[in-house]
Amino acid sequence: MAHGKPHEPQTYTVGELAALAGVTVRTLHHYEDTGLLKPQRTEANYRVYGPCDVERLQQIMLFRACGMKLSAIKRTLADPAFDAQRALEEQLAELRRQQTNLTTLIGTVEATLADLKGETVMTDKQRFEGMKRKAVEDNERAYGAEARKRWGDAAVDGANEKLLTMDEREWSDAEELERAIIEQLRTAMETGDAAGPEAQKLVSMHARWLQMHWADDTYAPAAHVALAEGYVADPRFTAYYDEAAGTGAAVFLRDAIAGQLS
Template sequence: MRKAPKTQAEEASYTVGSLAKLAGVTVRALHHYEDEGLLHPERTASGYRCYGAADVERLQQILLLRSCGLSLGDIRGALDNGDFDFHGVLVNHLATLRARQKELETLVGTVEKTIASLEGRCTMTDEERFEGMKARAIAENEERYGAEVRQAYGDAAMDAANERMAGMSQEEWGDAKALEAAILEQLTAAKATGDPTGEAARKLCAMHARWLQMHWGEGAYSPAAHAALAEGYVADQRFTAYYDEAAGEGATAFLRDALIAWCAEQ
């Protein structure tokens, strides 16, 4: 009986150069992944690296997880964990990409209309200009935080927040941006008192809660969710950089402490 022909995956055998070309990465990147314990190619008798089907599949997983924002250390831990839900991570990432795609399509349309307006081929309304601003903000929000929010709170929470932002009127949008700036000023003032439970800190927390309610979907806000978000601010370097750069070193930790105390009283 003739054996079934081998599939491409079963026959896969790549040198470091050919795999780099196939995957669209550099040879140096493959060497780095090996140094980090992510890839384990075999060696030929001559000492050259040889990548098989399992290596190709693992490299794809590494690159996909990198696109989800995971560090190489987190990826190594995830792939070496037999209970890691790779499928779930990809499902969440796909939802993020689709939401981003939708907003980018809106933004592309706005840019096209703006170019046409500048060239005198059409007249752009204030509403059209404003929709483009919102689309850009939503797309940037998905890019920076979408994966984490969807993983922590689910797709519905992130989709509701995007819908809430997309549905804002120009006046609501302006109010939200003004409140965001006022929060940073209040954080600076509250932090100067050194008391995360004082009157200035309590005012800060109430302002922050109102700002979240403006962005989250209907009924999504709760003190417990607010407190959990506050803990995330300190754990996520992006949020720490945002608040510390605006209100001084330690501002993020102060905000976290103030919110934890305030939310416990609500």
């Protein structure tokens, strides 16, 4: 049972806290081994968890439930500027975005099933609404935190809204242009000249693709160059371009963009 006299902070053994939080003792041990949670020790070397430990465990579990990796949680909690209230407000906003996207996706699946059963006729707008919502959700999950930190909430929200308001033709055009960019990237790389005509065409196509996705009137050459630098700095983007167009593709694209727009 939990320990503590009246007016004294309540404390828990490792087993008690595990039962209270609905996790295993092994999980608490792992959090301790990784430096996420550091209980006090009794003279007999038993773990004792106080109010601060309970609060920290809740924060860890909330962040985990939101999809954060333990390494990211550790960095967040160790940051001297960490603000628990602000962090939770941001997570709440993210959960609400996910809730909206999931609700829309469920509605699309339900409407598709009803259409297949002959119960209703599904409009073209309905067919693509769920796909667009899923694209926004996937992008937020993969890159949202970094993008919001670097570009700000307004820029990211504007880009998401731009995608969600695309009609079927705009959606198809954007996907076709993305495929064409990869083909042009391969072609430009074969010339070995990041400043040549094929590279110039590549940069123009890439700029047009960004303008299709970014909020109106937000495209700027400097932002384009900064984004391209991110392609090389972030292994996820590097892998995307290198796997699609060949080793060195991300660097070549960065060099072409920087050479023309800097």
